Amino acid sequence: MTSLSFRSAATLLHWLTAEVRRIAVAARAPLWWSALGVALALWSLAYQAAPTVRLDIGGDRVSRQRGFDTPFLDNFNDPEPAHLPDRPWYAADAPPYRWTRDTSTVTLPGIGGDLWLLRVTAASGRPDGSPVIGVWRSADDLPVSLQIDAQPRTYMLLVRTDPSGDLRLTFETPRLNVATDPRILGMPVFRIVASPIGTTPYRPSWMTLAWLAGALTGTAAILHRAHAPTTITALTVLATALLFAWMIAARRMDLTIVAPTIAILIWIAYVLIPVIDAALTTTQPADDTAAAAGVTAGAWFVRMAGMVHPYALTSDLGLHVNNLADVARGILLFTEGLPCRAGAGPQPYPPGGYLALLPFVLLTGADRAALTLLVQSGTALLESSTTAIIWLLLRRADAGRRAALYGALLYAVAPPILRSYSVGEMANLIAQAWVAPLMIWLTQARDTVSWRAALVGTMLTLIILLSHGGVALSTGAMLAVWLLLRTVWQRPSDQTPVTTYWRTALPWQPIGAFAVAGIAALALFYSAFGHVAEERRIAQAALAVQGIVCPPGDPLLSKLNWWISGLIFTPGAPVAPLALAIGVTGAVLINRSRRGGLGATLAACWLGTCASLGTLLISDQPVRWTIFIYPALCVGAGAALAKLQHRERAGALLTFTILWFLIWYGVADRVRQVSEYLR
Helix, strand or coil, X not given: CHHHHHHHHHHHHHHHHHHHHHHHHHHCCHHHHHHHHHXXXXXXXHCCCCCCEEEECCCECCCCECCCCHHHEEEEEEEECCCECCECHHHCCCCCEEEEEEEEEEEECCCCCCEEEEEEEECCCCCCCCCEEEEEEECCCCCEEEEECCCCEEEEEEEECCCCCCEEEEEECCCEEECCEXXXXXXXXXXXXXXXXXXXXXXXXXXXXXXXXXXHHHHHHHHHHCCCCHHHHHHHHHHHHHHHHHHHHHCHHHHHCCHHHHHHHHHHHHHHHHHHHHHHHHHCCCCCHHHHHHHHHHHHHHHHHHHHCCCCCCCCHHHHHHHHHHHHCCCCCCEEECCHHHCCCEEECCCHHXXXXXXXXXHXXXXXXXXXXXXXXXXXXXXXXXXXXXXXXXXXXXXXXXXHHHHHHHHHCCHHHHHHHHHCCHHHHHHHHCHHHHHHHHHHCCCCCCHHHHHHHHHHHHHHHCCCHHHHHHHHHHHHHHHHHHHHHCCCCCCCCHHHHHHHHCCHHHHHHHHHHHHHHHHHCHHXXXXXXXXXXXXXXXXXXXXXXXXXXXXXXXXXXXXXXXXXXXCCCCCCHHHHXXXXXXXXXXXXXCCCCHHHHHHHHHHHHHHHHHHHHCCCCCCCHHHHHHHHHHHHHHHHHHHHHCCHHHHHHHHHHHHHHHHHXXXXXXXXXXXXXXX
């Protein structure tokens, strides 16, 4: 054991030394230092356009959004007024606000400058209309005592930034004791506005510049490690520097609040590249494995940055954290309630995704913050590996280097997948992570399947069946179609003896693999929920007494229009019509070119997805078909774009236009989800 530990430590040290040497070689280039110097000068210049910063405490009635103040507030109560079913919060008589506690702080990180004028709109909040004496403190200034009147008024205060360029103001307020309210109440605050005082030059926030420089350096290091062309590297670094400069000048708080997170995640993504590169090189030696690894690491970064962004809100993340904690305690059989559109009542909730994360609980610990980060990062790592598998599928099918990289790039910013992260559909995403490996298995199983390969197929299918019911249903439909296609396409001649005919016409090894997986899933998990059907019937009957019919029973045409056309043709739809068109076109091209078993696999994915929509006949909510089909869509799109690029100069121009449009579409949709979801 000691020898093994020593060898592992030596291997790790060798790897770290090699990576540091790579970074040092890139960092010694004079061009890089010139670019970094220009970027720092550009950001310092952007700091001279000091914008007025406004925090609408409790929400903004005009935009009807709330929660953007949360990252800047410490020890404040939740926003008020509450959101009521018959009256949204922005339609209430009182303007939105938050109660401070006895000691509360507002921080504007990286705001820069020196002296700022703060306008704080606040009130005493005392029911008897009496004022209250509050003490307000800033970074290096003496405390100021203010009499806060009962009615909202705006109080002005000159505040200096601290040495790191942050602006802090602490409110110390006598506690208001209310017999019916157990909260710690200080005073209600309605709005905080910060305006720069003095003349230029304004002092930049050196800490923010350091974080941004780290992020830019990490971006360049990732591109260098991924063997990106020099032109691509230069353009990406330039675009990143300009984006940071624009945000400093126009949207400063939106950048400074997330700058440390971005820098840290970028360097973690860099660490992932050599690991993914080594795995891909072992599986499929090629000269572009580093590029595929870089795209995969970028996919992980996009997912994590959206989840841990201070503005991000999610609806279901807490559910999965609780479930992981239950699984860690040994609870494996549990149910979750279905929405009314899906039939209402309990539904078995497979624990496979949580079991995949369970070993890492030993490393992270079982406190809630650690489990939350584990669910987020673990899900992102498992699911983003589909990016590398899409590259692998196309490379093994001899579709070409460009097709493989194009398909991987499109999946890295797949809108339906990224939306699921905003919602918090972690079990769905973990189950989806195993679909791409199953696609590889199906592609290789077109001709013959050894019993060892059959065992791999059994395990992949079993993991999916034990991870998420919706993905399991879609996977079952895909496998059924694949078996049918394989049987039809490899049917023996009519003159084959009957015994030989049945032995060769049917793919017995895959059928056995899938059957064993289904029986095992039934025995290990689903057999424990024979009572669920009756409980669902009772729940539906109880709702019917209240006049609520579950599912509502919408007309089939309306459901198809909502769940299919609405997810493709509406503005900002998760599946852009252009992406769908090139995905289908690529699947047809792959089938016509007869590239191994990939054509049959793609056909099974598309036809199986269509078959899974049959759930709309008995439910008003289908499976998440947009998530399930997207890997197959990206495989086809990569092949179609590579084919189009060969159509002379016009084809190449159209290819890059489509590619960058779809990348922009995915990134813009991600930004929109982070900034608007649950607002």
